[in-house]
Amino acid sequence: MAAGDDILLRVEHLTMRFGGLVAVDDVSFTARQGHITALIGPNGAGKTTVFNCITGFYRPSEGRIALRHGDATAWEWLEPLTNCGERNFARTGGALYLLERMPEYLVTQQARVARTFQNIRLFPGMTVLENLLVAQHNRLMLASGYTLFGILGLPSYAVAERTAIERAKAWLDRVDLTARADDAAGDLPYGAQRRLEIARAMCTDPVLLCLDEPAAGLNPRESSELNQLLLAIREQEGISILLIEHDMSVVMEISDHVVVLDYGVKIADGAPAAIRDNPKVIAAYLGVPDKDVATVEAEVGL
Amino acid sequence: MGGDAPGMRVDTVRALRDAGITALLAFGLFLPLVGFQTVTDVRNDLILVTRWPLLLGVVAVVGAGRLVYSLAVEPWLRQRALLPALPAPAWRVKAGKWFLPFAIGFVVAYPAIVLATAGFGRAVKWIDNFGIQILIYVMLGWGLNIVVGLAGLLDLGYVAFYAVGAYSYALLAKTFGFSFWILLPLAGILASFWGVLLGFPVLRLRGDYLAIVTLAFGEIIRIVLINWVDLTNGYAGITGVPRPTFFGIPFNAEDDGFAAVFGLEFSPIYRTIFLYYLILALALLTAFVTVRLRRLPVGRAWEALREDEIACRSLGINTTNTKLTAFAMGAMFAGFAGSFFAARQGFISPDSFTFLESATILSIVVLGGMGSQIGVAIAAIAMIGGTEIMRELDFLKLIFGSTFDPTQYRMLLFGLAMVLIMIWRPRGLISTREPSVVLKERKMIGADLIKEGHG
Numbered sequence: 001m002a003a004g005d006d007i008l009l010r011v012e013h014l015t016m017r018f019g020g021l022v023a024v025d026d027v028s029f030t031a032r033q034g035h036i037t038a039l040i041g042p043n044g045a046g047k048t049t050v051f052n053c054i055t056g057f058y059r060p061s062e063g064r065i066a067l068r069h070g071d072a073t074a075w076e077w078l079e080p081l082t083n084c085g086e087r088n089f090a091r092t093g094g095a096l097y098l099l100e101r102m103p104e105y106l107v108t109q110q111a112r113v114a115r116t117f118q119n120i121r122l123f124p125g126m127t128v129l130e131n132l133l134v135a136q137h138n139r140l141m142l143a144s145g146y147t148l149f150g151i152l153g154l155p156s157y158a159v160a161e162r163t164a165i166e167r168a169k170a171w172l173d174r175v176d177l178t179a180r181a182d183d184a185a186g187d188l189p190y191g192a193q194r195r196l197e198i199a200r201a202m203c204t205d206p207v208l209l210c211l212d213e214p215a216a217g218l219n220p221r222e223s224s225e226l227n228q229l230l231l232a233i234r235e236q237e238g239i240s241i242l243l244i245e246h247d248m249s250v251v252m253e254i255s256d257h258v259v260v261l262d263y264g265v266k267i268a269d270g271a272p273a274a275i276r277d278n279p280k281v282i283a284a285y286l287g288v289p290d291k292d293v294a295t296v297e298a299e300v301g302l
Numbered sequence: 303m304g305g306d307a308p309g310m311r312v313d314t315v316r317a318l319r320d321a322g323i324t325a326l327l328a329f330g331l332f333l334p335l336v337g338f339q340t341v342t343d344v345r346n347d348l349i350l351v352t353r354w355p356l357l358l359g360v361v362a363v364v365g366a367g368r369l370v371y372s373l374a375v376e377p378w379l380r381q382r383a384l385l386p387a388l389p390a391p392a393w394r395v396k397a398g399k400w401f402l403p404f405a406i407g408f409v410v411a412y413p414a415i416v417l418a419t420a421g422f423g424r425a426v427k428w429i430d431n432f433g434i435q436i437l438i439y440v441m442l443g444w445g446l447n448i449v450v451g452l453a454g455l456l457d458l459g460y461v462a463f464y465a466v467g468a469y470s471y472a473l474l475a476k477t478f479g480f481s482f483w484i485l486l487p488l489a490g491i492l493a494s495f496w497g498v499l500l501g502f503p504v505l506r507l508r509g510d511y512l513a514i515v516t517l518a519f520g521e522i523i524r525i526v527l528i529n530w531v532d533l534t535n536g537y538a539g540i541t542g543v544p545r546p547t548f549f550g551i552p553f554n555a556e557d558d559g560f561a562a563v564f565g566l567e568f569s570p571i572y573r574t575i576f577l578y579y580l581i582l583a584l585a586l587l588t589a590f591v592t593v594r595l596r597r598l599p600v601g602r603a604w605e606a607l608r609e610d611e612i613a614c615r616s617l618g619i620n621t622t623n624t625k626l627t628a629f630a631m632g633a634m635f636a637g638f639a640g641s642f643f644a645a646r647q648g649f650i651s652p653d654s655f656t657f658l659e660s661a662t663i664l665s666i667v668v669l670g671g672m673g674s675q676i677g678v679a680i681a682a683i684a685m686i687g688g689t690e691i692m693r694e695l696d697f698l699k700l701i702f703g704s705t706f707d708p709t710q711y712r713m714l715l716f717g718l719a720m721v722l723i724m725i726w727r728p729r730g731l732i733s734t735r736e737p738s739v740v741l742k743e744r745k746m747i748g749a750d751l752i753k754e755g756h757g
Contacts, residue, residue, distance in 0.1 A: 056617075104615045105618050105621070108618030110618060114616070121616070123605070124751045124752075125608075125751045126609060126747075127739075130602060134741060137619050141603075144600075147599075151595070157598070165739070165741070181742065182744070182745050184743060184745075184748070201617075208404075
């Protein structure tokens with residue numbers, strides 16, 4: 001793969017079965033460093049299942065999900081790593097993780113993949129600021145000497161906590177929630193909760209941010225603000241984004257690459273413009289067989 | 303907003319009907335409970351006595367109470383609900399600010415106050431039954447609060463760790479002669495070890511299932527204590543558990559005893575006062591550590607776990623370890639309290655560690671407001687102090703006759719108090735949550751937003 005130098009995430013032959021139901025069937029795609037990759041498809045196509053496999057919430061029935069840190073030459077170690085049965089491989093300048101072998105918390109902690117949820121999962125009874133500090137748990141835990149130094153009140157923890165609050169404040173500024181930092185997260189309006197969830201995921205310091213329908217329930221103005229936020233995250237932090245989305249205005253406007261699933265199978269993969277004109281995709285969305293697409297399109301005035 | 307507005311009228315007919323139904327229900331309920339009494343007569347036969355006047359009296363009180371509620375209290379409440387909520391009056395804000403230093407000052411000065419008011423002779427009872435007894439439960443409540451209130455893991459077998467602490471102290475002190483100060487931390491460590499041991503199998507359980515398994519664990523410990531006679535002496539319990547010393551000076555009437563060394567006349571009160579300050583220090587340690595923990599990442603992870611476990615996992619938090627630390631921490635404080643209990647009593651038996659004990663501690667936490675330290679302390683004072691005070695209400699005998707024993711009505715009053723609390727304050731006495739970290743302004747978080755955890 002000559003052009004594979006900037007590949008960050010490689011999903012290969014991913015299959016997920018629940019009993020007799022095949023939710024995801026032999027799906028392969030890649031996500032590139034610094035790109036926004038969108039995963040689209042009609043309801044029930046298996047997008048969230050793919051997400052859950054990538055983020056470790058499900059253990060896939062078959063397939064390999066590999067993530068690279070740092071140097072692109074780390075990919076050379078993919079086969080040896082797969083064969084030796086380890087989860088990850090690291091050396092100076094690069095590392096490789098096999099996400100299907102890791103439990104969800106290590107996917108975030110070590111492989112640095114952060115995610116949000118389709119139905120927002122904040123900590124509603126904790127303040128906005130607390131939500132962002134919980135996201136920095138592992139770093140703070142280390143600084144508090146696994147609680148021991150913290151109980152004794154050693155200054156090293158106080159410094160680390162101040163740094164964590166600074167980081168949280170920076171993200172609050174970016175998602176425009178500084179004024180509500182001390183309010184309960186459950187008290188925020190819907191759009192603000194969506195933004196907070198993204199900020200919280202970013203506080204875990206990820207290399208790949210997985211967003212499950214971030215624009216769901218947002219009005220057009222909020223949705224375009226979200227686009228700006230995601231583009232800014234990509235530009236300024238150099239973070240790659242993997243995105244499930246139904247809102248085509250978001251998908252077409254910001255994504256660099258689109259993967260389309262239907263009934264658990266990948267039906268298309270390419271640049272947004274190409275996807276828009278792909279008859280298979282249109283057929284999947286309109287729910288008609290390929291050969292009838294032209295007729296139906298004419299009917300609905302596409 | 304006059305009383306004539308629609309819906310504001312007092313409907314006398316309905317009120318009377320409601321009162322009638324309530325009285326009827328009360329009659330049905332109290333007929334077997336109050337109406338009949340079984341007594342043993344002189345020939346040792348069991349005979350049934352009816353108590354119609356008492357039954358009718360109870361029914362009349364209940365019916366009249368309902369009538370008053372419908373006619374007077376309900377309209378007043380409805381009226382009040384229409385008024386805009388007033389900000390808390392200034393005196394209340396001030397009182398809130400001074401409450402904590404005042405409360406700590408009071409508990410520190412309590413033995414002196416008792417000595418001054420009740421005199422030397424009666425002081426032991428007041429310090430022991432009220433002071434020490436309540437403080438043990440405050441400490442247990444605060445310990446369980448970590449597991450239930452912060453981490454949201456419903457633990458119905460908390461008394462098991464209390465038992466582990468008590469038996470660890472009693473057995474190790476009797477067998478090896480270790481001092482209280484060595485065994486106190488050791489008992490805590492052993493209890494937290496058992497906490498982790500319980501934690502492992504129940505990690506995957508949630509809600510009701512978790513509650514049932516923890517309940518079973520509490521019973522297992524108690525039944526092992528009963529049946530492992532070689533080690534624990536079974537039902538008979540362990541007697542002659544060494545008492546704590548004042549840094550090596552025993553509290554006895556000998557020449558090297560506390561009273562003799564300090565040139566005082568011997569009295570059991572010195573030991574009681576010492577024990578009081580000991581448990582006070584232990585309880586304050588529990589509170590201090592819990593307050594600190596809440597502001598540390600581990601404490602925030604506990605609360606986050608209570609709020610949403612899946613979100614926790616998505617943020618890279620190892621929920622297994624987080625749950626285990628909560629169990630271990632909670633168990634550790636129960637272990638401390640247990641070893642103190644054994645040292646104070648000098649005698650322990652499995653009877654002290656029944657499920658009722660777990661239920662009492664849990665209801666202290668629930669009544670106080672899950673997660674609230676002050677609420678739990680107030681609930682412990684009300685529940686344990688309330689039980690003790692019922693023994694003191696001798697004047698009731700003048701009203702109800704000399705055979706009246708108020709402690710028999712303890713459970714009834716508990717039930718009543720519980721119902722009232724659940725009506726007025728369904729999330730406990732203090733249900734708001736104080737944020738663990740603040741950027742600009744400290745705002746309390748309302749109970750409606752806080753999750754209760756689901757195991």
